[in-house]
Amino acid sequence: xxxxxxxxxxxxxxxxxxxxxxxxxxxxxxxxxxxxxxxxxxxxxxxxxxxxxxxxxxxxxxxxxxxxxxxxxxxxxxxxxxxxxxxxxxxxxxxxxxxxxxxxxxxxxxxxxxxxxxxxxxxxxxxxxxxxxxxxxxxxxxxxxxxxxxxxxxxxxxxxxxxxxxxxxxxxxxxxxxxxxxxxxxxxxxxxxxxxxxxxxxxxxxxxxxxxxxxxxxxxxxxxxxxxxxxxxxxxxxxxxxxxxxxxxxxxxxxxxxxxxxxxxxxxxxxxxxxxxxxxxxxxxxxxxxxxxxxxxxxxxxxxxxxxxxxxxxxxxxxxxxxxxxxxxxxxxxxxxxxxxxxxxxxxxxxxxxxxxxxxxxxxxxxxxxxxxxxxxxxxxxxxxxxxxxxxxxxxxxxxxxxxxxxxxxxxxxxxxxxxxxxxxxxxxxxxxxxxxxxxxxxxxxxxxxxxxxxxxxxxxxxxxxxxxxxxxxxxxxxxxxxxxxxxxxxx
Amino acid sequence: xxxxxxxxxxxxxxxxxxxxxxxxxxxxxxxxxxxxxxxxxxxxxxxxxxxxxxxxxxxxxxxxxxxxxxxxxxxxxxxxxxxxxxxxxxxxxxxxxxxxxxxxxxxxxxxxxxxxxxxxxxxxxxxxxxxxxxxxxxxxxxxxxxxxxxxxxxxxxxxxxxxxxxxxxxxxxxxxxxxxxxxxxxxxxxxxxxxxxxxxxxxxxxxxxxxxxxxxxxxxxxxxxxxxxxxxxxxxxxxxxxxxxxxxxxxxxxxxxxxxxxxxxxxxxxxxxxxxxxx
Numbered sequence: 001x002x003x004x005x006x007x008x009x010x011x012x013x014x015x016x017x018x019x020x021x022x023x024x025x026x027x028x029x030x031x032x033x034x035x036x037x038x039x040x041x042x043x044x045x046x047x048x049x050x051x052x053x054x055x056x057x058x059x060x061x062x063x064x065x066x067x068x069x070x071x072x073x074x075x076x077x078x079x080x081x082x083x084x085x086x087x088x089x090x091x092x093x094x095x096x097x098x099x100x101x102x103x104x105x106x107x108x109x110x111x112x113x114x115x116x117x118x119x120x121x122x123x124x125x126x127x128x129x130x131x132x133x134x135x136x137x138x139x140x141x142x143x144x145x146x147x148x149x150x151x152x153x154x155x156x157x158x159x160x161x162x163x164x165x166x167x168x169x170x171x172x173x174x175x176x177x178x179x180x181x182x183x184x185x186x187x188x189x190x191x192x193x194x195x196x197x198x199x200x201x202x203x204x205x206x207x208x209x210x211x212x213x214x215x216x217x218x219x220x221x222x223x224x225x226x227x228x229x230x231x232x233x234x235x236x237x238x239x240x241x242x243x244x245x246x247x248x249x250x251x252x253x254x255x256x257x258x259x260x261x262x263x264x265x266x267x268x269x270x271x272x273x274x275x276x277x278x279x280x281x282x283x284x285x286x287x288x289x290x291x292x293x294x295x296x297x298x299x300x301x302x303x304x305x306x307x308x309x310x311x312x313x314x315x316x317x318x319x320x321x322x323x324x325x326x327x328x329x330x331x332x333x334x335x336x337x338x339x340x341x342x343x344x345x346x347x348x349x350x351x352x353x354x355x356x357x358x359x360x361x362x363x364x365x366x367x368x369x370x371x372x373x374x375x376x377x378x379x380x381x382x383x384x385x386x387x388x389x390x391x392x393x394x395x396x397x398x399x400x401x402x403x404x405x406x407x408x409x410x411x412x413x414x415x416x417x418x419x420x421x422x423x424x425x426x427x428x429x430x431x432x433x434x435x436x437x438x439x440x441x442x443x444x445x446x447x448x449x450x451x452x453x454x455x456x457x458x459x460x461x462x463x464x465x466x467x468x469x470x471x472x473x474x475x476x477x478x479x480x481x482x483x484x485x486x487x488x489x490x491x492x
Numbered sequence: 493x494x495x496x497x498x499x500x501x502x503x504x505x506x507x508x509x510x511x512x513x514x515x516x517x518x519x520x521x522x523x524x525x526x527x528x529x530x531x532x533x534x535x536x537x538x539x540x541x542x543x544x545x546x547x548x549x550x551x552x553x554x555x556x557x558x559x560x561x562x563x564x565x566x567x568x569x570x571x572x573x574x575x576x577x578x579x580x581x582x583x584x585x586x587x588x589x590x591x592x593x594x595x596x597x598x599x600x601x602x603x604x605x606x607x608x609x610x611x612x613x614x615x616x617x618x619x620x621x622x623x624x625x626x627x628x629x630x631x632x633x634x635x636x637x638x639x640x641x642x643x644x645x646x647x648x649x650x651x652x653x654x655x656x657x658x659x660x661x662x663x664x665x666x667x668x669x670x671x672x673x674x675x676x677x678x679x680x681x682x683x684x685x686x687x688x689x690x691x692x693x694x695x696x697x698x699x700x701x702x703x704x705x706x707x708x709x710x711x712x713x714x715x716x717x718x719x720x721x722x723x724x725x726x727x728x729x730x731x732x733x734x735x736x737x738x739x740x741x742x743x744x745x746x747x748x749x750x751x752x753x754x755x756x757x758x759x760x761x762x763x764x765x766x767x768x769x770x771x
Binding site for chain 1: 494495498499502610611612613614615616618619620622623681682684685688689691692693695696699700701702703704705706707708709710713714716717720721723724726727728731732757760
């Protein structure tokens with residue numbers, strides 16, 4: 001009776017002790033998890049003590065416990081567990097158990113013993129490699145700026161960069177840095193109408209003549225010039241230059257600064273659009289027609305003999321804009337006048353020239369990145385049931401009852417980034433998956449800053465256990481192959 | 493559902509015919525149970541499905557110039573290809589005809605379910621995956637998962653058919669033996685071998701790409717847990733003689749862990765910004 005109670009007291013005392021240890025190790029973990037972890041740990045301790053390490057099943061039990069702890073840490077994002085003393089002790093117990101198993105079996109030079117030995121030994125070697133690394137690994141991160149040599153390397157803990165500076169034995173200089181991108185072509189996004197909302201079915205690459213959900217792609221036209229801009233809260237978009245986009249919060253206009261005074265209005269019964277008349281920037285009228293302002297005349301006059309328009313002085317007496325009209329039927333030149341509204345009809349549309357800009361707020365909350373500014377010639381022409389129409393990238397979609405179609409540009413995806421480094425007098429190149437070893441230090445291309453083309457993040461690692469780990473993993477593979485080879489032999 | 497339907501349509505005829513081949517193949521496999529009819533038809537339809545998936549993968553590979561194993565959708569299609577290949581080899585070598593219906597319907601389910609993860613836009617290989625290690629690493633892992641899936645199926649079948657029995661070559665099921673415990677064990681042994689090779693290779697690749705053999709990334713952790721579970725399975729079988737029900741339960745747990753490693757881990761908060769988070 002007394003002995004049984006004593007055991008209970010020991011059990012409770014042990015539990016309290018483990019809980020205290022866990023409390024110290026996992027400061028921010030909820031109490032419930034600590035209790036669970038405590039019970040698990042106590043059970044393990046009990047089993048380990050009860051079943052001596054040389055018993056074969058102990059390794060299985062420790063493996064199960066380790067698997068549970070790793071799963072627990074992954075669920076709760078407790079990465080600190082892997083570097084705790086008790087976690088490493090558990091791993092240590094596993095290794096002792098494996099070692100005990102190796103010594104318990106009498107060596108025989110047959111396939112069965114070799115498969116057993118290789119697999120078990122490989123785990124030991126891998127673990128030793130990690131242990132050697134844990135004791136002597138050097139790992140740090142260089143935030144390098146082009147042309148600035150530095151010895152200051154930021155210490156790393158696992159994959160995280162810390163604030164702590166380490167003095168690297170050699171000065172490292174970033175000589176060059178390049179990011180390569182995959183070539184991106186616009187794609188056609190097809191959306192399905194469900195209720196009031198549209199869900200994206202898929203995007204399709206554009207191939208001339210290919211039919212996509214009833215639309216046939218005919219090709220790109222060179223009737224649009226766009227500006228890639230970053231606007232609002234970091235959103236990137238592609239907008240045609242010269243177009244005023246009127247949204248809920250105001251109007252946005254994108255221009256190159258080469259403007260004529262006034263506005264051009266394009267309207268039909270259903271829609272009304274306003275455009276800044278910019279020299280040689282196209283204005284889209286309806287689905288397929290384009291009007292390009294080519295010249296401005298403050299006081300329009302026409303020389304009948306010479307058959308040419310000219311401005312009689314710079315006074316704004318009769319302002320006019322010369323337009324080049326491009327339609328599927330051909331091209332022509334014409335004029336629109338500020339003094340005469342509805343001067344030009346094009347299909348169902350009326351194009352007007354408006355001089356008075358009062359009442360329209362032209363705000364431009366955008367930031368143009370000069371290096372990223374890309375002038376693209378893109379305008380997808382599509383055909384549906386004999387009717388042709390055009391779509392502009394990221395512009396309004398084309399609706400067709402059940403579906404909506406939108407021409408989309410995909411943000412650039414990085415293909416490769418590489419740095420040219422100078423360490424002492426040695427110049428070498430590093431890129432992702434292709435590190436470079438110099439005097440025992442391995443240089444890795446780690447990351448870069450898209451906003452700063454002169455920046456490159458380089459990781460430097462020195463692992464004393466590297467060779468052991470290579471040997472361990474190769475041996476592990478051989479062990480797995482031998483195990484199957486041995487079992488195959490047994491079956492046959 | 494309508495969205496899934498249109499997404500299926502957008503994948504093209506090869507994909508849709510492959511789905512119907514697995515559907516009809518599965519029905520023929522099920523119909524052939526208890527009689528000798530329809531086995532040939534089932535085999536032909538299953539092979540047709542496999543061939544079409546092969547064409548689909550090759551087409552995707554050739555059109556993009558990149559191995560189509562990168563996204564969840566692509567990997568699910570590749571999983572179907574692997575399982576089909578491994579099942580068919582096992583069907584012929586081990587006389588496991590009985591499993592054909594399950595595998596066909598599983599393939600059908602995966603091909604339709606993959607529409608949830610369909611690639612809305614083309615995603616290119618990021619720099620870290622542009623490596624010679626990428627293809628062998630993925631192929632080894634998927635071969636491993638496929639063997640382990642077959643092992644799991646047989647472990648499930650063990651419960652209604654626990655007894656080891658010689659059925660004879662002329663048995664209606666096409667099987668000579670009814671011993672799902674040993675079949676499961678064999679499949680798991682092969683699966684474990686591929687898993688070990690994939691894990692070792694992955695660690696060596698990680699050293700070249702990220703500067704560390706192991707980074708305690710959630711995906712890596714769950715790959716390790718999977719390896720541990722199957723290591724326990726084999727270990728307990730060898731040293732404690734675990735067979736039958738105990739082994740079958742471990743095999744089912746192992747497959748649940750695989751699903752967690754393959755799909756579930758992506759939804760963990762810790763997976764956000766992890767090294768293996770590519771999409």
